[in-house]
Amino acid sequence: MTIRARRKERLDRGIKVRATSIYGVSSLKEIFYLMAPWQILILGLLIIPLVLPSMYWQRVICMMCIFALLGIAFDFLANFVGIVCLGGALFIGFGGYIAGSLNSSFGLSPALTIPIASIGGAAITTLILLPCLPLRGIYFATVSLMYPLMMARIIEALGIFGGTDGLPSLATYPNIWVDQYLIIGIVLISTLAFRRLVNEDVGVVLRSIKDNDQAVRASAINVTFFKALAVFIASIIGCFAGAYLTHLYGWVGISLFALDFSILPIAAAVVGGRGTIVGPVLGAFILTPVSESLRAFGTLRIVFYCLIMAGFIVFMPEGLIKYFQRKYHQFEHWIEV
Amino acid sequence: MTETILLRVKGITKSFGGVTAVNNLSFELVKGEILGIIGPNGSGKTTLVNLITGFVKPQSGEVFFKDKKITGLQPHRIADLGIARTFQIMRPYHSLQVYKSLITPLYSSRVKRTTGGKLGDRDTVAMDLLEEIGFERDARVPYKLASSLPLGYQKRLELARCLALMPEIVMCDEVFSGMSMAEIGTMIPLIEKLQMEGITIIMVEHRLRELFKLAKRVLVMNFGEKLAEGPPKEVIANEKVREAYLGTETVPC
Numbered sequence: 298m299t300i301r302a303r304r305k306e307r308l309d310r311g312i313k314v315r316a317t318s319i320y321g322v323s324s325l326k327e328i329f330y331l332m333a334p335w336q337i338l339i340l341g342l343l344i345i346p347l348v349l350p351s352m353y354w355q356r357v358i359c360m361m362c363i364f365a366l367l368g369i370a371f372d373f374l375a376n377f378v379g380i381v382c383l384g385g386a387l388f389i390g391f392g393g394y395i396a397g398s399l400n401s402s403f404g405l406s407p408a409l410t411i412p413i414a415s416i417g418g419a420a421i422t423t424l425i426l427l428p429c430l431p432l433r434g435i436y437f438a439t440v441s442l443m444y445p446l447m448m449a450r451i452i453e454a455l456g457i458f459g460g461t462d463g464l465p466s467l468a469t470y471p472n473i474w475v476d477q478y479l480i481i482g483i484v485l486i487s488t489l490a491f492r493r494l495v496n497e498d499v500g501v502v503l504r505s506i507k508d509n510d511q512a513v514r515a516s517a518i519n520v521t522f523f524k525a526l527a528v529f530i531a532s533i534i535g536c537f538a539g540a541y542l543t544h545l546y547g548w549v550g551i552s553l554f555a556l557d558f559s560i561l562p563i564a565a566a567v568v569g570g571r572g573t574i575v576g577p578v579l580g581a582f583i584l585t586p587v588s589e590s591l592r593a594f595g596t597l598r599i600v601f602y603c604l605i606m607a608g609f610i611v612f613m614p615e616g617l618i619k620y621f622q623r624k625y626h627q628f629e630h631w632i633e634v
Numbered sequence: 635m636t637e638t639i640l641l642r643v644k645g646i647t648k649s650f651g652g653v654t655a656v657n658n659l660s661f662e663l664v665k666g667e668i669l670g671i672i673g674p675n676g677s678g679k680t681t682l683v684n685l686i687t688g689f690v691k692p693q694s695g696e697v698f699f700k701d702k703k704i705t706g707l708q709p710h711r712i713a714d715l716g717i718a719r720t721f722q723i724m725r726p727y728h729s730l731q732v733y734k735s736l737i738t739p740l741y742s743s744r745v746k747r748t749t750g751g752k753l754g755d756r757d758t759v760a761m762d763l764l765e766e767i768g769f770e771r772d773a774r775v776p777y778k779l780a781s782s783l784p785l786g787y788q789k790r791l792e793l794a795r796c797l798a799l800m801p802e803i804v805m806c807d808e809v810f811s812g813m814s815m816a817e818i819g820t821m822i823p824l825i826e827k828l829q830m831e832g833i834t835i836i837m838v839e840h841r842l843r844e845l846f847k848l849a850k851r852v853l854v855m856n857f858g859e860k861l862a863e864g865p866p867k868e869v870i871a872n873e874k875v876r877e878a879y880l881g882t883e884t885v886p887c
Contacts, residue, residue: 498756501730501737508727515687515721516739517713517799 301633308628334625338575342485346477355473359545361585362480363389366538367562368569368577369487370531376572377495378527379507380430381438384422385558386445388535389542391418394458396540397549400467407468407544411537418536423529430524445554452551463550470544480541484578487534491574494530503527561588568609570616579617638665640834641717641803646685646695646705648678648858655681657858658695663803668825668835670849670866672842674878678858679838680722683805687719688712699803714744718796719805722838724788728781732769735780735791736760739798748800760798767794768820786817793824803834810841818844842870854878 345358367385374380396414399405405413429440452458459465470476494500502523505513510520543549561584562577569580587605591598613620641663648656655678663669671679684690686697688709696705704712713719718739727735739745740756753759765771767790780791789809796804806825810818818841825848829835839845845852846866854861854869856878862869869875 498737498741501734502741504729505727505735505738508729509725511689512721512725512727512795513738514689514709515713515719516795517710517742517744518738519708519710 303631303633305629306632307623308630310626310628338488338578339485342481343478346474346481355477357586357589358477359480360589361582362477362484363538363542364558364561364565364581364585365484365578366480366487366534367558368565368581369484369491369574370535371562372566372571372574372577373491373495374527374531375566377500377507378503378524379433379510380524380528381434382426382441382528382531383438383559383563384426384441384444384532385535385560385562386554386556387422387441387448387559388418388532389539389558390445390448390554391422391532392536392539392541393543393549393553394539395421395536396543397464397467398458400544401464407470407540410468411540411544414540414543415533415537418539419529419532422532422536423525426528427521427525430521430528442556442559445556445559449551449554458549461551463548463552465548467547467549468544469547476545480538483534483537483541488575488578495574499523499526561585564606566616567606568616570618570620573616573618573622576616576618583617639663640665640700641686642698642701643682643686644696644698646682646692646697648681648685648690648692654858656685656692659855659858659860660695661853661860661863663834663836665834666829666832667851668829668837668849670845670852671836671838671855672840672845672852673855673861677855677878679855680807681858682855683719683807683836683838686712687717687805713799714742716744716799716802717805718799718801718803720789720792720796720807720809722807722811724792726780726783726788726791728779730780731777732780732783732791733757733760733764733776736763736794736798739795742799745798745800763794763798764791767791767797768824769794785812786814789813790821797828801833803836804828805836805838807838808840809837810839810844822847842866846870 346355349355349358367388370388371382371385374382392414395418396407396410399410399413400407425444426441429437432440453461470479495504502513502518505516506518506520506523513520539553542553562581565580565584566577567580568584569576569578584605588598588602591601594601609616639662643659643661645658645660646656647654647658657678659678659682661669671682673679681690685692688704688707688711692705696703698704699712699715699717702715704715704717727738737756737760740753740759745753761771761776764776769775769787769790775787780788783791789812793804793806793809809821813821822844825835825837829848835848837845837849850865851863852866852869853863854872854875856874861878862872862875
């Protein structure tokens with residue numbers, strides 16, 4: 298009796314080797330292959346509003362981008378700095394309320410409120426998270442999750458910033474194209490910028506802190522300062538998303554501190570692939586429409602949502618992007634052994 | 635030749651709960667020397683290193699670096715003064731490539747000050763440093779993940795991380811442990827070279843034979859206290875030291 302077995306053999310395509318040599322630019326096909334990943338991302342993002350022009354999709358696209366930004370912030374902090382930050386709702390809340398109150402009290406236009414809210418919100422977020430930065434892992438996560446809940450209760454109890462009613466009739470964007478392309482542009486820039494940042498020397502310092510903060514301390518680096526810097530950078534895009542959301546709906550309310558903003562980005566990072574920055578963007582673009590389409594099932598949608606998540610965690614724990622990366626870099630074929 | 639005292643430890647004490655890890659210990663470190671610190675397991679050697687570098691705060695006692703008190707300072711402040719250390723339990727930056735492990739110390743303000751801001755490309759400096767410390771300068775090893783290195787190379791990398799800080803004092807916490815004789819053989823000239831370059835070295839070791847080739851002065855610790863201090867030969871002949879290492883020879887009757 299002969300036992301015939303097959304196994305998958307993987308062979309490197311050697312893209313990296315060719316990319317650094319003259320051979321890399323010797324054929325058009327190669328050039329396209331090398332450029333493909335980023336081109337797909339950039340063109341894909343720019344085309345989406347054109348292929349999905351309905352009212353329903355316009356809102357979904359905006360939400361996708363907001364979650365993509367929060368996903369990038371989460372992925373950057375968790376997988377490149379070692380801070381598990383569930384502060385998505387905190388970023389959105391601070392960004393939103395700052396932009397909202399500036400607009401309603403002083404009548405500033407979105408062109409001013411959004412930058413102010415992004416930077417100012419990031420500064421405040423960093424400041425209130427600063428005392429907790431020495432905490433690690435789950436402890437920091439708990440604190441960052443607690444803050445938005447606390448903020449919502451404070452606003453409710455004191456009746457400040459419009460209390461439970463929120464601040465209505467704020468400025469909105471001139472038209473639907475500005476709506477969409479503003480945030481798509483920011484998502485693109487953030488993705489590219491964060492990918493760049495983690496490979497710069499500052500990024501390497503941050504990654505070192507994640508791997509072994511004691512050794513970084515012994516290397517004369519102030520760990521708390523760099524952690525705070527990382528939180529600041531990440532919360533800029535988070536607070537931007539909040540300020541953007543405010544002007545998208547023309548309204549600010551305590552629902553900006555909703556837990557969805559903290560939890561969904563993590564799910565996006567799991568689905569898309571942790572530690573890739575692009576992963577959470579892809580994850581958000583898959584999960585948000587799914588989440589929206591499941592709205593028809595009412596509260597039952599949580600069940601479907603959990604099933605999808607569980608499926609990803611069991612069958613593709615590395616996430617989609619890492620899977621695609623492997624396909625991109627390697628051939629696979631069956632051989633008999 | 636006048637001896638400059640670089641580091642002065644005065645009556646330092648640290649206890650963890652009921653265990654006194656370091657008890658009223660004092661010693662001085664002369665500029666340019668190699669001081670060995672030996673002692674049986676659990677005698678407080680690593681705690682001493684942690685106390686000096688600020689990772690552990692002492693209950694009493696003081697440490698002076700160039701007559702400036704450094705007890706109570708944050709670890710990164712002490713490192714910033716030029717006191718570098720290796721860790722006994724190594725955790726290399728597992729997600730980083732070997733040469734990228736040296737970016738962190740090169741990014742510090744100490745290096746910027748020392749080089750006057752003329753460091754240039756950190757990647758290149760890191761590569762040079764790796765070569766100096768005995769890494770092959772080829773297309774593979776420096777680009778490997780730091781965690782994939784064999785132990786001997788990880789220890790070298792740990793030392794390279796210290797040197798990248800351009801330190802005045804390097805405290806080596808058991809760099810020889812777990813290394814083969816051949817590896818130690820290549821490390822000894824390296825450490826001698828560092829001494830020639832003017833770096834003062836404290837070596838916490840268990841491998842006495844190799845240590846005695848380097849250190850001209852040895853401090854013996856037992857139960858957190860100083861048992862003996864002096865040249866290796868004297869220390870080894872000391873009755874108390876033999877007792878601590880080998881136990882007393884009593885005839886049961």
